[in-house]
Amino acid sequence: xxxxxxxxxxxxxxxxxxxxxxxxxxxxxxxxxxxxxxxxxxxxxxxxxxxxxxxxxxxxxxxxxxxxxxxxxxxxxxxxxxxxxxxxxxxxxxxxxxxxxxxxxxxxxxxxxxxxxxxxxxxxxxxxxxxxxxxxxxxxxxxxxxxxxxxxxxxxxxxxxxxxxxxxxxxxxxxxxxxxxxxxxxxxxxxxxxxxxxxxxxxxxxxxxxxxxxxxxxxxxxxxxxxxxxxxxxxxxxxxxxxxxxxxxxxxxxxxxxxxxxxxxxxxxxxxxxxxxxxxxxxxxxxxxxxxxxxxxxxxxxxxxxxxxxxxxxxxxxxxxxxxxxxxxxxxxxxxxxxxxxxxxxxxxxxxxxxxxxxxxxxxxxxxxxxxxxxxxxxxxxxxxxxxxxxxxxxxxxxxxxxxxxxxxxxxxxxxxxxxxxxxxxxxxxxxxxxxxxxxxxxxxxxxxxxxxxxxxxxxxxxxxxx
Amino acid sequence: xxxxxxxxxxxxxxxxxxxxxxxxxxxxxxxxxxxxxxxxxxxxxxxxxxxxxxxxxxxxxxxxxxxxxxxxxxxxxxxxxxxxxxxxxxxxxxxxxxxxxxxxxxxxxxxxxxxxxxxxxxxxxxxxxxxxxxxxxxxxxxxxxxxxxxxxxxxxxxxxxxxxxxxxxxxxxxxxxxxxxxxxxxxxxxxxxxxxxxxxxxxxxxxxxxxxxxxxxxxxxxxxxxxxxxxxxxxxxxxxxxxxxxxxxxxxxxxxxxxxxxxxxxxxxxxxxxxxxxxxxxxxxxxxxxxxxxxxxxxxxxxxxxxxxxxxxxxxxxxxxxxxxxxxxxxxxxxxxxxxxxxxxxxxxxxxxxxxxxxxxxxxxxxxxxxxxxxxxxxxxxxxxxxxxxxxxxxxxxxxxxxxxxxxxxxxxxxxxxxxxxxxxxxxxxxxxxxxxxxxxxxxxxxxxxxxxxxxxxxxxxxxxxx
Numbered sequence: 001x002x003x004x005x006x007x008x009x010x011x012x013x014x015x016x017x018x019x020x021x022x023x024x025x026x027x028x029x030x031x032x033x034x035x036x037x038x039x040x041x042x043x044x045x046x047x048x049x050x051x052x053x054x055x056x057x058x059x060x061x062x063x064x065x066x067x068x069x070x071x072x073x074x075x076x077x078x079x080x081x082x083x084x085x086x087x088x089x090x091x092x093x094x095x096x097x098x099x100x101x102x103x104x105x106x107x108x109x110x111x112x113x114x115x116x117x118x119x120x121x122x123x124x125x126x127x128x129x130x131x132x133x134x135x136x137x138x139x140x141x142x143x144x145x146x147x148x149x150x151x152x153x154x155x156x157x158x159x160x161x162x163x164x165x166x167x168x169x170x171x172x173x174x175x176x177x178x179x180x181x182x183x184x185x186x187x188x189x190x191x192x193x194x195x196x197x198x199x200x201x202x203x204x205x206x207x208x209x210x211x212x213x214x215x216x217x218x219x220x221x222x223x224x225x226x227x228x229x230x231x232x233x234x235x236x237x238x239x240x241x242x243x244x245x246x247x248x249x250x251x252x253x254x255x256x257x258x259x260x261x262x263x264x265x266x267x268x269x270x271x272x273x274x275x276x277x278x279x280x281x282x283x284x285x286x287x288x289x290x291x292x293x294x295x296x297x298x299x300x301x302x303x304x305x306x307x308x309x310x311x312x313x314x315x316x317x318x319x320x321x322x323x324x325x326x327x328x329x330x331x332x333x334x335x336x337x338x339x340x341x342x343x344x345x346x347x348x349x350x351x352x353x354x355x356x357x358x359x360x361x362x363x364x365x366x367x368x369x370x371x372x373x374x375x376x377x378x379x380x381x382x383x384x385x386x387x388x389x390x391x392x393x394x395x396x397x398x399x400x401x402x403x404x405x406x407x408x409x410x411x412x413x414x415x416x417x418x419x420x421x422x423x424x425x426x427x428x429x430x431x432x433x434x435x436x437x438x439x440x441x442x443x444x445x446x447x448x449x450x451x452x453x454x455x456x457x458x459x460x461x462x463x464x465x466x467x
Numbered sequence: 468x469x470x471x472x473x474x475x476x477x478x479x480x481x482x483x484x485x486x487x488x489x490x491x492x493x494x495x496x497x498x499x500x501x502x503x504x505x506x507x508x509x510x511x512x513x514x515x516x517x518x519x520x521x522x523x524x525x526x527x528x529x530x531x532x533x534x535x536x537x538x539x540x541x542x543x544x545x546x547x548x549x550x551x552x553x554x555x556x557x558x559x560x561x562x563x564x565x566x567x568x569x570x571x572x573x574x575x576x577x578x579x580x581x582x583x584x585x586x587x588x589x590x591x592x593x594x595x596x597x598x599x600x601x602x603x604x605x606x607x608x609x610x611x612x613x614x615x616x617x618x619x620x621x622x623x624x625x626x627x628x629x630x631x632x633x634x635x636x637x638x639x640x641x642x643x644x645x646x647x648x649x650x651x652x653x654x655x656x657x658x659x660x661x662x663x664x665x666x667x668x669x670x671x672x673x674x675x676x677x678x679x680x681x682x683x684x685x686x687x688x689x690x691x692x693x694x695x696x697x698x699x700x701x702x703x704x705x706x707x708x709x710x711x712x713x714x715x716x717x718x719x720x721x722x723x724x725x726x727x728x729x730x731x732x733x734x735x736x737x738x739x740x741x742x743x744x745x746x747x748x749x750x751x752x753x754x755x756x757x758x759x760x761x762x763x764x765x766x767x768x769x770x771x772x773x774x775x776x777x778x779x780x781x782x783x784x785x786x787x788x789x790x791x792x793x794x795x796x797x798x799x800x801x802x803x804x805x806x807x808x809x810x811x812x813x814x815x816x817x818x819x820x821x822x823x824x825x826x827x828x829x830x831x832x833x834x835x836x837x838x839x840x841x842x843x844x845x846x847x848x849x850x851x852x853x854x855x856x857x858x859x860x861x862x863x864x865x866x867x868x869x870x871x872x873x874x875x876x877x878x879x880x881x882x883x884x885x886x887x888x889x890x891x892x893x894x895x896x897x898x899x900x901x902x903x904x905x906x907x908x909x910x911x912x913x914x915x916x917x918x919x920x921x922x923x924x925x926x927x928x929x930x931x932x933x934x
Contacts, residue, residue, distance in 0.1 A: 039789065039792075040789065040790070101792060103786070103788065165790060165791075192693070208692075208793070210791045217757070218754040218755055219755025220903065220906055220908075221574075221903075221906035221907065223904050223905040223906065224778040224780070224804065225673065225675075225875050225876025225877055226771065226875050226904070227754055227771055227875070228875060229761050229762065229771045229775075230754070230761055231751075231754045231756045231759055231761070232756060232759075232761075235709075236709075236713060236777070236778065237715075238706075239705075239782075240710045240715045242702075242706040243706045243710035243711075246703060248707045248829070283698070284698075287684075287685040287689060287694055288685055288686025288687065289685045289831065290684075290830065290832060291830055292697055292831065293698060294697055294698070295696065300696075300697040301697065304694060304696045309691070309696035311691040311695050311700045311703065311795055312785070313702070313786050313791070313792060313794050313796070314702075314785035314786040314787035314794075314796075315702065315782040315783075315785075315787065317781070319570070320781035320782065320800075322508075323839070324677045324679075324802060325506075325780060325802075326780060326804055326877075327906065335785075335787065337691065337791070339695050362760065364756065365756075365757060372790070373791060408692050408695060410793075436687065437693070438688070438690040439687055441687075
């Protein structure tokens with residue numbers, strides 16, 4: 001690169017990144033103003049707008065070829081810069097442009113799609129999950145392309161629009177387009193650091209099995225005065241079924257077979273977790289709960305990482321408005337999901353839960369269970385050079401090597417990348433645990449955003465000299 | 468009355484009622500078009516409109532004095548015609564002009580506040596509960612006043628606007644205005660017949676204890692990936708608490724002391740219930756449920772009449788929209804109520820339930836329980852002449868004497884009438900069990916409406932000769 005030393009080159013790139021911080025923030029603000037809520041059909045047009053915005057942005061910074069890949073759902077943005085030559089490694093970078101719904105809207109201090117900066121944070125739905133992280137990558141690519149007209153390695157970029165709805169289209173794309181996606185490593189930029197001083201690389205993720213359970217009783221809603229006592233109330237049955245899934249003392253899931261395939265985690269791995277700045281007091285402060293709670297015999301971070309869980313997310317039916325209404329609802333529906341750990345299989349788990357519920361459901365109701373998603377857990381060898389180089393890039397940008405743990409959240413696409421492409425995954429990101437991802441007042445720490453883009457710039461350079 | 472015989476007089480009144488059916492229906496349609504939903508603050512103006520509509524109507528038919536009585540909530544309409552003289556008995560007639568909320572709106576075949584006639588039924592929110600029944604009374608008063616310029620007895624009419632929100636204002640009014648409300652009998656017209664051929668008089672009603680239970684965990688909604696397993700999910704706790712209230716095999720409420728004050732019902736009274744056309748097959752057909760269910764050892768009609776119950780009406784918090792969202796909600800809230808039988812005390816029961824829940828709630832959450840209403844059950848001596856005369860009036864209008872049972876629903880004001888006025892209550896009405904009171908597609912059987920007004924006309928005459 002023009003005869004300058006590697007460190008001079010990097011210094012130029014980093015200086016450019018810092019000069020352009022305001023411009024990167026402005027671009028991110030534009031991106032965040034598009035309410036690209038993938039799970040709400042009312043936002044279908046916004047999804048297309050967000051995808052096109054991404055394409056325009058990547059073309060502007062000088063990526064060689066950028067296209068919109070149609071899927072049965074929301075489109076994928078696929079972009080390449082492959083001019084480093086076949087001797088250089090290829091990095092596939094992954095992010096997503098879709099966001100969670102913003103409800104409950106009333107709980108936001110500023111509107112979710114009108115980005116607002118307060119106290120060093122940018123508030124907006126998607127700020128942290130994942131538009132801000134995607135734009136940190138874009139800023140790094142821009143810095144290399146703008147200063148030196150090239151990237152240190154070949155880069156392929158995948159930005160999908162269905163991360164919040166199970167990545168159906170991208171999963172198919174990855175499974176069928178293994179040639180086009182061929183790479184030496186996959187960098188997934190869609191997760192959180194532990195603190196602004198503690199970067200984190202996930203050497204696996206929990207899977208997920210999301211169910212919707214409906215209990216149907218009377219043909220229509222009934223008055224509990226006239227019929228109360230004579231007929232089954234679907235809510236009364238539903239709460240018994242839900243309560244049976246987990247015991248209240250040990251907080252163990254009571255579905256037979258649920259723990260059969262849970263991988264035994266050895267003491268070394270538990271020590272690795274224990275070394276992270278995530279003791280129970282830290283976690284309790286993060287949640288603001290009166291006290292932590294969970295499966296007996298494990299620390300809070302273990303319960304949120306290497307142990308499976310069961311969480312109810314919502315229950316609908318009947319009457320929940322102001323005041324009181326004495327209705328026996330025709331039906332009641334619960335949404336719940338289980339986070340699964342290696343080597344649990346989400347399809348097996350779904351079957352076990354459904355069987356368990358069916359055995360208990362009385363003949364006085366009908367029971368429907370729908371599997372809304374089933375994503376496998378992932379386990380990665382974190383000792384490979386492509387992963388370790390990422391930790392070192394964090395050290396350069398943030399002043400600290402990354403910690404390593406299995407992530408509690410689910411990245412449905414990670415298992416597909418691993419199996420279809422056979423390349424090591426680097427699952428990391430620049431969010432923070434208190435970013436309110438999936439909750440009101442989502443935010444992005446601006447320092448993490450700027451340093452995150454520097455980490456990417458360093459990582460591209462480091463991969464150029466990977467063995 | 469102009470020297471005609473009593474039966475000629477009645478024939479004239481009934482003939483007038485039949486001539487005016489279309490006009491009465493038109494008036495009822497007007498009344499039903501006012502969305503007087505008492506529990507929704509957004510409908511406060513509609514409540515005032517409905518009260519004034521009632522006043523105008525009563526003045527038009529010739530009631531001597533009609534006034535709007537302000538309360539802390541929605542106003543009471545109080546109307547009198549006392550020109551029969553002090554030698555004649557006074558009947559206090561009760562009804563209400565407020566209605567239940569219309570949700571779920573989407574389930575209505577025609578709009579809830581645009582009355583629509585199909586197949587001999589009038590569909591609208593409030594058609595049966597209770598505007599249609601009130602207008603049957605108004606039609607009968609109108610027929611007497613129009614044909615003979617007078618009523619056979621003195622009549623006081625109370626039409627309240629808070630029946631669906633616990634009658635707070637009227638209960639105070641009844642307790643403090645015992646002089647103005649002095650009467651020889653109270654006719655409450657706000658319930659149902661068994662079938663169009665089987666009138667029904669209630670010799671009591673179940674009480675009610677309505678609770679709102681909130682479990683609070685984390686300070687704000689959390690992502691179940693990041694925090695699932697580490698922190699208590701308020702839903703998981705809430706379903707365990709709710710499930711503990713009733714056992715799934717015997718369907719008995721498990722709160723200690725709950726059954727202690729339940730009156731023992733002797734075989735004679737159980738036979739009275741068994742003689743009604745309400746066997747299990749009939750009840751199952753009414754509900755459209757796959758099968759009936761309830762407390763072991765009792766028939767369905769017993770469970771809906773002389774036995775207490777517990778019904779969950781709605782559970783809120785978290786996410787219930789389309790798709791899936793993996794949220795651990797900051798809080799989860801359930802609405803539930805218990806129907807209580809003589810001699811259970813709703814305040815005692817509320818305390819027992821709250822204590823029971825508090826003993827079980829883990830220290831990892833905070834628990835709030837609010838009593839939304841507490842209404843005592845009522846028991847009446849149905850052998851007194853004022854009650855028996857009503858049964859005979861039914862025979863004249865509908866061709867059948869009334870059956871007698873303890874009603875499953877709750878009329879909070881009934882206990883106040885009984886205690887404050889010391890007069891026998893006649894709790895009856897012209898609704899039907901399939902009228903969808905409190906549910907979408909509420910309707911009123913037009914034949915019941917017309918015959919109901921005739922029953923009232925007969926009853927007024929019969930009371931004139933009560934011993």
